[in-house]
Amino acid sequence: MGEESTKPPMIGIKNLRFTYPGIDGHPPPGSAPLIDDFNLSLNAGDRCLLVGSNGAGKTTILKILGGKHMVDPEMVRVLGRSAFHDTSLTSSGDLSYLGGEWRRDVAFAGFEVSIQMDVSAEKMIYGVSGIDPQRREELIKVLDIDLSWRMHKSSDGQRRRVQICMGLLKPFKVLLLDEITVDLDVLARANLLNYLRKECEERGATIIYATHIFDGLENWPTHMVYVAHGKLQLALPLEKVKEMSNLSLMRTVESWLRKEREEDRKRRRERKAKGLPEYENRGEGTRVVGDPAKHAVRLINNGWAGGRLNSTVAGEENFVFSSNRVLRQ
Numbered sequence: 001m002g003e004e005s006t007k008p009p010m011i012g013i014k015n016l017r018f019t020y021p022g023i024d025g026h027p028p029p030g031s032a033p034l035i036d037d038f039n040l041s042l043n044a045g046d047r048c049l050l051v052g053s054n055g056a057g058k059t060t061i062l063k064i065l066g067g068k069h070m071v072d073p074e075m076v077r078v079l080g081r082s083a084f085h086d087t088s089l090t091s092s093g094d095l096s097y098l099g100g101e102w103r104r105d106v107a108f109a110g111f112e113v114s115i116q117m118d119v120s121a122e123k124m125i126y127g128v129s130g131i132d133p134q135r136r137e138e139l140i141k142v143l144d145i146d147l148s149w150r151m152h153k154s155s156d157g158q159r160r161r162v163q164i165c166m167g168l169l170k171p172f173k174v175l176l177l178d179e180i181t182v183d184l185d186v187l188a189r190a191n192l193l194n195y196l197r198k199e200c201e202e203r204g205a206t207i208i209y210a211t212h213i214f215d216g217l218e219n220w221p222t223h224m225v226y227v228a229h230g231k232l233q234l235a236l237p238l239e240k241v242k243e244m245s246n247l248s249l250m251r252t253v254e255s256w257l258r259k260e261r262e263e264d265r266k267r268r269r270e271r272k273a274k275g276l277p278e279y280e281n282r283g284e285g286t287r288v289v290g291d292p293a294k295h296a297v298r299l300i301n302n303g304w305a306g307g308r309l310n311s312t313v314a315g316e317e318n319f320v321f322s323s324n325r326v327l328r329q
C-alpha cells in the first residue's frame, strides 16, 4: 500500500507497539504488547476496511491514529504529523475520528458535548462554526436529518446520523470510523457509504473503517487490512483479495477468522500440554499498589478521562477507578 509512491503517505504506521498503561503511565510489568510490529501505509483516496475478531485491536489502532493514546511520535504519522502530540490535526478537522460513544469532540459552544442532551439537531449542526454551508446542506440531505429532532428524545439511529454529520462537517483529510453504522437503516447506510466513496475519489480523502458488517461493502474498499491479536495479518488492495478468494467479502473474512480460531485453539492445546497457562499474559492494564499484607488497592485503567465515568464494579472491593494522562476519550 503506497510503497511505490514517492509522496509521503496520508497515514504511516511504522513498527507500532502499544500496551495499555497502568495507573502510573507504564505498561504492567511482564505484559506482552497488545499491538506489536504493526506497519501500514495509506495514500490519498484509499478506503481501507479494518477487519478482525472481537478484541483483535481494531479500536485500539484507530484510537492511536486518532491521537487518543500516546505512542512514540515516530511510530504513527497522520498527514506527516503525530496525532497525539499535534492536536491541531483534530482541531482543524483534517483528522476526524468517529467512534461508538455518544460524544463528539467538536468545538461546540467551546467544549465537548454529549449528543444526548436536550437540544435540537439544528442547534448541534449549526453550532459548529466555520463550515461551508453547501457541504452542511449536502450532509443533512445525505443523512436525511430532520433539523427539529430533539437529541434527548431521538432514536439511536437519528442521534447517530446527527453525530456522523457533525463528524463530517469539516472537509477531513483522514477519517477514522469505528463501526458507527450499526444503528443506521439500510438507506442511510448506503447513502453514507456512497458519500464517503465520493469524498475519497473527488477530494483524495483517506478512510479507515473498522467493521463487522459487510452489507453493501463488496466493492466499497480499495484496501483490506486484517488484524489478529494486535498483529497485522494481511494488508492488500481489494483486487488482490478478490484474486485470492472467489468468495464474497464477508465469507472471505469469515474464512480468515475461522482459520485464526483453529490456530488459537491448537496453540492453547499445545500450551496446556506443556503445563503452561492456556492464555498468554497480554497485560490487563491493572496494577496492585500498596502493601498486599495491609490494604493493597488494585488500580484500574478504565480508559476514561477523570470524573467522566460514574460507575461501580458490583461485587468488587478495594478497587479505585482512575484515568491516565496518556489516554484520551
Ligand SMILES: Nc1ncnc2c1ncn2[C@@H]1O[C@H](COP(=O)(O)OP(=O)(O)OP(=O)(O)O)[C@@H](O)[C@H]1O
Pocket: 020, 034, 052, 053, 054, 055, 056, 057, 058, 059, 060, 061, 284, 285, 301, 302, 303
Ligand atoms: N482501556 C483499556 N485498558 C486495557 N486494555 C484494553 C483497554 N481497551 C481495550 N483493551 C483491550 O485491548 C484489546 C483490544 O481491544 P480493541 O477494543 O482494540 O479490540 P477490537 O478489535 O476493536 O474489538 P471489537 O471487534 O470487539 O470492537 C482487548 O483485549 C481489550 O480487552
